[in-house]
Structures are given as structure tokens and as C-alpha cells.
Amino acid sequence: MMKKIFLLCSITVFVISCQRKSTLTDEQVEKYTKHGKEIAQSSFKALSSQLKQVMQAGGVKNAASYCNVAALPLTDSLSNKYNAVIKRTSLKLRNPKNAPDSLEAKMLAMYLIMSRMRNPVMVPKILEKNAQEVQFYAPIMIKSETCLKCHGIIDDTMQREDYGVIAELYPNDAAIGYKLGDFRGMWSITLKK
DSSP states (O other): OHHHHHHHHHHHHHHHHHHHHOOOOHHHHHHHHHHHHHHHHHHHHHHHHHHHHHHHHHHHHHHHHHHHHHHHHHHHHHHHHHTEEEEEEOSSOSSGGGOOOHHHHHHHHHHHHHHTSSSOOOOOEEEEOSSSEEEEEEEEEOOOHHHHHHHSOBTTTBOHHHHHHHHHHOTTOOOOOOOTTOEEEEEEEEEEO
């Protein structure tokens, strides 16, 4: 309990301190939010359309193998396309290369706390990172039953055999146990000013 109170206080201080230092106008925040959303939606479409194709061709085995090899290179190519740094991260990682940095960990914790509220408002946030960059954060929610085939509950929404394939590719996987509507992680997109 004490740990949760400390975490909540830390997040509150973090959010307040970030707001004090920002020099962004409301118009700039709106512009960066819109741009970040466009990049996140485009990236999600690119990743999910490829994933859907490989899933249809060979189920979770193909999908897990595809993600293991192609997800990060695809995100990197989209980063080049948009002149941004695009990342998906979570508190429950599958790929350790997606581990959150300290700011991302605080935002993830904040989103997780908000997701547990009665009527959560899960919206994108903008943080002025430095004089040249702005950080866009947006929550990723489990919105499809298809997601649960790889991130669900074993022997419920996820086949044990399928998880065996995932565990071979990701021995330290923690990205399971989700239900529809759960908070999964977030987009973290660094935008140039």
C-alpha cells in the first residue's frame, strides 16, 4: 500500500513539474497531439494489417514469429518516414527492446492508475522534452479479441500451445493476462519541434 501511495505521489509531482516547465502554447499542444495521433494510427494500421495477414496464413505461430523478426524494423522504417522516433512500450513487456525509459515508466504508471478508475479518461499527453523535441504519449488498449490470442489469459482466451510458441521466442514474456478493455501499454513518439 505504501509503495502505491509513493508511486502516485511521484507521478503527481512528475506531471506537475512537467506542466510548469512547458513553454508550449495551447495551439502547439493541439498541433503535436494531432500529429502524434496520426503517426500512432498509421503505425498501428501498418503493424496490424501485416499481423492480420500472417495470423490468417498460420495462426499465432506465424504471428509470434513475424512480431519477433519484423515489428521493430517496421517501427524503425515508420520512424524514418515520419522523421520521429516511434516506440511501443509497456509495464508488462514481451520484447525487452521495448523497455520504457524513466519518463515512459512514469507515464505508463499514470495511465495504469487512470485505467483502474471507474470512468477512466485515457487520452494522449504531450510533454515538452527539450528545446528541440516534444514527446507524444498515447495509451494502447486491448480492443479486439484477436489481441487476446497472444496477450490473453492462458486456457481461456489464449491457447496453451500458442503461448508455448510465444514463450520460446520471448523467454521472459510478461505480456499476457489481459482482457478486453484492459490497458496494454502506450505509444511513445518523439517529435521534432
